[in-house]
Amino acid sequence: MAVYTHLGAEDMAALLAPYGLGDLVSAKGIAEGVSNSNWLIETAGDHPGETVRFILTMYEFRIEIEDLPYFLGLLDHLAARGCPVPRSIHDREGALYREVDTPRGRKALALIEFLPGVSLGEPTAAQARAVGAALAGLHGAAADYAPTRANAMGLAEWQRLAQACGEEGLTSIDPALGTLVAQHLPRLAREWPEGLPTGVIHADLFPDNVLMQGDTVTGLIDFYFACNDIIAYDLAVTHAAWCFDASGQTFRPDLSKALLEGYEAVRPLAAAERAALPVLAQGAAMRFAMSRAFDWLNTPADALVTRKDPMAFARRLEFYADPANAGVFAA
């Protein structure tokens, strides 16, 4: 979490000129995002007394510029259908993003509406319910979004990451991790469901990526893993992200029940989707265990980014795979 590119006021004003948002009033680098730099910016707007607030994102790593139209177009599509997502702000010529030269090379940048709300550390059941409903709303509103993007973090990628870590690498993180992956990953590949409804999914709806005020969801943010995949898998990811403590050691049945109820109040699950949730949730846990394991082994000691513990999701994987917990997703 850092601002990777330093921008003085003059640089910032030059970057913003093509947007016609008025004079720069304030710009604060914000400590969000691991693959991009973000500034919370205020400009004077077009009318006296008006001010405009927005986030400027400069894409630094990982994100492919070719994917930006999918991500940013999705925001506009969802916002137009009443989802609590930030609109992208287009430049005077209607472009969703711009490319600029910086001291650190050519970068893409985009402007995105500022939304109020805060990210929760300890959600309540009422808040988990609201998040479930917002996720279902997103799935419904995205049904007629035409562009598509494959899930770059799907099963094939978990296999690639597991192989890249190697059994030795996984075991060096935790003696149990190598065994767990060997036990579950081939089985997940065999059992991965086919024929379930697919559509646009957020694929990373952790509490960090949900802004709330009280029990109201005011913002679903950070769509940079969004893709087309099994819709119920997104619910499984959100379940894994919301219904445990951070270490993955404590399951919270109250949050689980509320999240699922909130989701189904807006988009009832088909029987096949519900039946697939246990394996989808194991897949979700495997996905974050593998990406974290890879980052764990490959993050240089001097990185600005804090490594996240892969075992927190290995524990969730064990939880979801345990037949004693089969009732979690029962109707």
Add this chain to the structure above:
Amino acid sequence: MAVYTHLGAEDMAALLAPYGLGDLVSAKGIAEGVSNSNWLIETAGDHPGETVRFILTMYEFRIEIEDLPYFLGLLDHLAARGCPVPRSIHDREGALYREVDTPRGRKALALIEFLPGVSLGEPTAAQARAVGAALAGLHGAAADYAPTRANAMGLAEWQRLAQACGEEGLTSIDPALGTLVAQHLPRLAREWPEGLPTGVIHADLFPDNVLMQGDTVTGLIDFYFACNDIIAYDLAVTHAAWCFDASGQTFRPDLSKALLEGYEAVRPLAAAERAALPVLAQGAAMRFAMSRAFDWLNTPADALVTRKDPMAFARRLEFYADPANAGVFAA
């Protein structure tokens, strides 16, 4: 530049409760400050439709809690006299700061008014003039501020830092640095002026610590080096910070002239102050060269903080010490 302490919405709401500022609307960790964590926060305020914006600072390193009343009281004192500095926001019981327990131990925190404006990368002469005037305004407004604080970054500290680096350490940074310090530091100690007017000084008025809109100074910020010392030394620090390019290789006479004129339009220098400016400016350059050299040698490779080049101020020291440049501070 980082946020060292993670705070969820619930933690944040609990920290803010004693201030009575209404419900939390937004909280963004901002990438400012090397010895503290900062959040830009918005709350609902007391009245419908109102919102309140402020900075929450959590003091992480270096700053002594005993010094907070001096720093925060100074903000209130200066703001009450019309200086563009942020007021501190007191809790319901009138306290300037609070101490709280966090997962990273007991910390002090304070709330400070949010001010608009942006920090300049490439100031113009008109902007340097405005900064000079604002600095002189600060010196005047602080004249009746009763609390005092010794300059912890004064000449004795430069000597201590130089000794801690050692000639070998200084030379390892740059072959010229050890020689330069040996040549100038003892002389500065001998020639350091006595009897000049003293008062409250900011002592660190770099462009980063000045918010501007156009040619107007909207905020002087980051008073955590403020202390009582020679007033003209503060002008020398500001001169060293504003009148060169970042590398210290290019002196900007237009900015120098404007800064000094802007200062004197508000607080004319006594003849003795003007005569002392060359040696005061050498001291200012030595101060930053020494603190940067020490940090350079003592910043772990995995630190979140970017090391700043000591040579940028060693070059300023050479510039100020060169008799060919004596005219810079001539009346």
